[in-house]
Amino acid sequence: MRARLFLNVFTIEARKLMSYRADFWINTLVGSLANFVLVYILWSAIYLEPGQIVAGYSFDGMVLYYVLAILLGRLVTGSGKPLDVGQEIYEGSLSRYLLFPAPYLSIKYAQRLGMMLPSLIQLAMLLGAYWIFLPRPAEVEFKALAVLQGVVALCMANALYYSITVVLQLAAFWADNVWSLVIMMVFVSRLLGGAMVPLATFPDAWQPLLAALPFRYCFGFPIDTLMGRVPTHEWFFGMGVSLAWFGLMCVLGRAVWSRGMLRYSGVGI
Amino acid sequence: MIHVSNLSKTFYVHKKEAGLRASLRSLFRREKVEKHAVRNVSFDVGPGEIVGLVGANGAGKTTLVKMLSGIVHPSSGEARVLGFEPWKRSNALRQQIALIMGQKASLWWDLPAADCFLLLKEIYSIPTATFDRRLRFLTETLQVAEQLTTQLRRLSLGERMKMELIATLLHAPRVVFLDEPTIGLDLAAQRSIREFLLQYREEHKPAMILTSHYMEDIETLCERILLIQEGSLVFDGPLVDVMHRYSPHKVLTAYFQNPWTAAERKQAIFPGEVIEIDQKHVRLRVPRDEISKCTKELLTRYAVADISIEESEIGDVIEEIFREGSLPGSQP
Numbered sequence: 132m133r134a135r136l137f138l139n140v141f142t143i144e145a146r147k148l149m150s151y152r153a154d155f156w157i158n159t160l161v162g163s164l165a166n167f168v169l170v171y172i173l174w175s176a177i178y179l180e181p182g183q184i185v186a187g188y189s190f191d192g193m194v195l196y197y198v199l200a201i202l203l204g205r206l207v208t209g210s211g212k213p214l215d216v217g218q219e220i221y222e223g224s225l226s227r228y229l230l231f232p233a234p235y236l237s238i239k240y241a242q243r244l245g246m247m248l249p250s251l252i253q254l255a256m257l258l259g260a261y262w263i264f265l266p267r268p269a270e271v272e273f274k275a276l277a278v279l280q281g282v283v284a285l286c287m288a289n290a291l292y293y294s295i296t297v298v299l300q301l302a303a304f305w306a307d308n309v310w311s312l313v314i315m316m317v318f319v320s321r322l323l324g325g326a327m328v329p330l331a332t333f334p335d336a337w338q339p340l341l342a343a344l345p346f347r348y349c350f351g352f353p354i355d356t357l358m359g360r361v362p363t364h365e366w367f368f369g370m371g372v373s374l375a376w377f378g379l380m381c382v383l384g385r386a387v388w389s390r391g392m393l394r395y396s397g398v399g400i
Numbered sequence: 401m402i403h404v405s406n407l408s409k410t411f412y413v414h415k416k417e418a419g420l421r422a423s424l425r426s427l428f429r430r431e432k433v434e435k436h437a438v439r440n441v442s443f444d445v446g447p448g449e450i451v452g453l454v455g456a457n458g459a460g461k462t463t464l465v466k467m468l469s470g471i472v473h474p475s476s477g478e479a480r481v482l483g484f485e486p487w488k489r490s491n492a493l494r495q496q497i498a499l500i501m502g503q504k505a506s507l508w509w510d511l512p513a514a515d516c517f518l519l520l521k522e523i524y525s526i527p528t529a530t531f532d533r534r535l536r537f538l539t540e541t542l543q544v545a546e547q548l549t550t551q552l553r554r555l556s557l558g559e560r561m562k563m564e565l566i567a568t569l570l571h572a573p574r575v576v577f578l579d580e581p582t583i584g585l586d587l588a589a590q591r592s593i594r595e596f597l598l599q600y601r602e603e604h605k606p607a608m609i610l611t612s613h614y615m616e617d618i619e620t621l622c623e624r625i626l627l628i629q630e631g632s633l634v635f636d637g638p639l640v641d642v643m644h645r646y647s648p649h650k651v652l653t654a655y656f657q658n659p660w661t662a663a664e665r666k667q668a669i670f671p672g673e674v675i676e677i678d679q680k681h682v683r684l685r686v687p688r689d690e691i692s693k694c695t696k697e698l699l700t701r702y703a704v705a706d707i708s709i710e711e712s713e714i715g716d717v718i719e720e721i722f723r724e725g726s727l728p729g730s731q732p
Contacts, residue, residue: 133522133525135522136522136523139518139519139522140519140522143508143511143515143519146515147508147510147511223504224504226466226471226501226504226506227504227506229470229471229489230469230470230471230494230497230498230499230506231494231523231524232491232492232494232495232523232524233491233523392473393473395471395472395473396411396463396466396472397466397471397472
């Protein structure tokens with residue numbers, strides 16, 4: 132897909148979303164802040180003693196983890212708005228894209244990135260508020276290399292999450308409604324990815340499995356990297372696993388798309 | 401420009417009876433039903449030709465159009481559009497074709513038309529100068545220049561359809577598929593779209609396939625029609641041939657110089673079948689090739705003030721063909 136077209140789709144989607152001011156502010160204030168207040172109260176009840184450490188995180192470290200999980204999670208999942216590939220197959224609106232001399236899934240990815248622009252603004256605003264109002268954890272030292280590795284891991288997380296979601300939603304070629312599959316994917320990926328609780332709180336026996344599954348690389352891995360908790364050799368290993376999953380999803384997606392297109396009717400006869 | 405040979409499409413659809421029990425049963429077992437949407441259809445369309453695809457609801461017109469525009473894969477048969485197999489969706493083909501579906505919006509509702517067109521400019525890689533020239537021409541011709549900056553969902557149906565038409569033609573396609581382009585529009589909007597399509601045909605000589613339930617669309621735009629019945633092509637030829645083949649009669653109306661009494665009406669012998677008669681006039685159904693003989697006979701025998709000869713309505717003829725179910729003497 133040409134860069135100019137990609138950029139055009141990206142900006143149009145961003146402009147579209149930001150034209151809905153009420154939605155933007157409700158999303159920022161209610162969506163992010165309410166979520167944060169909830170986990171803050173919850174973890175306050177767990178961290179009863181000063182200096183207590185849970186799964187390697189101090190209370191302030193845990194707070195930072197959640198701030199990042201809420202804000203970066205939106206950058207990974209596309210503003211929290213579900214991808215509409217399945218819906219477009221179901222409703223037949225995929226047809227219009229099939230006529231365009233441009234790859235459908237690249238257009239959808241550009242749209243998805245465009246959707247994230249409001250999330251970036253929310254991220255900047257809420258991180259600023261965190262910096263001003265909340266104490267920073269003593270064990271976390273922001274280093275340029277860790278931030279750079281974190282940003283790269285975040286980009287990879289975004290592409291990986293998109294590829295998994297697309298493959299699942301392409302099931303709409305066979306099943307009329309994939310909504311329950313999408314909800315399940317959101318729940319499982321957030322739970323096993325470390326967006327609900329840090330993965331370090333899971334039992335040790337689970338850790339190899341969590342490291343092998345793709346979900347960790349969508350949430351927990353980029354957050355821990357930004358917090359300087361992932362040594363460089365582990366980061367390379369994590370990126371390798373992410374890339375392998377991404378490659379697998381691309382191959383799988385291509386195969387499912389080809390088979391699915393043979394069945395597509397565009398709704399109606 | 402379009403070549404179709406023995407093209408068929410069969411869908412497998414799930415059958416579900418009404419009611420709660422059937423719904424529960426369908427959770428475990430569903431019955432599949434074969435639906436032959438298109439059966440062994442063959443035809444060709446040349447440059448500058450507008451071909452009307454006519455058929456009842458569910459006849460397979462839209463499926464045929466979807467296959468030719470590359471949206472749907474056929475079950476069997478061949479088709480070439482500008483030399484390409486459409487369902488392979490090569491970019492070289494997609495740069496040169498367009499489809500407008502009157503029943504489905506293809507533009508983005510939340511955006512003003514101007515933004516949608518800019519996006520299409522990028523999608524089709526249209527040079528800026530060409531894009532500006534074409535957009536100016538299309539918006540002026542269709543009289544929607546002032547609505548360009550309004551969100552699409554705030555436009556009237558007619559304005560929206562004109563925007564869809566502009567979006568379809570911005571890249572100057574060589575093959576255009578029009579699926580019910582005037583559906584739901586008022587008469588003035590229908591007319592302006594028809595005039596515009598004729599003008600576009602004159603200037604660009606594209607191959608066009610048009611499906612419409614409005615016979616006026618077909619009569620105004622198409623010299624040739626394809627009649628589709630239950631997925632099969634039952635007639636391919638000039639519109640006038642449909643009339644000659646399937647409407648062998650014309651209606652002749654004679655207006656009497658003086659009012660006729662009941663007795664006069666009873667005694668009169670007319671050339672042709674009487675459809676209607678009263679004091680002032682008689683309407684006769686007359687074989688097409690006997691019309692001049694019958695007219696002469698009427699004028700010689702009776703004091704006739706005026707005569708009119710009418711062709712049956714094409715819509716009525718086609719409706720009749722579909723109602724009867726089969727077409728005697730038709731050749732796919």
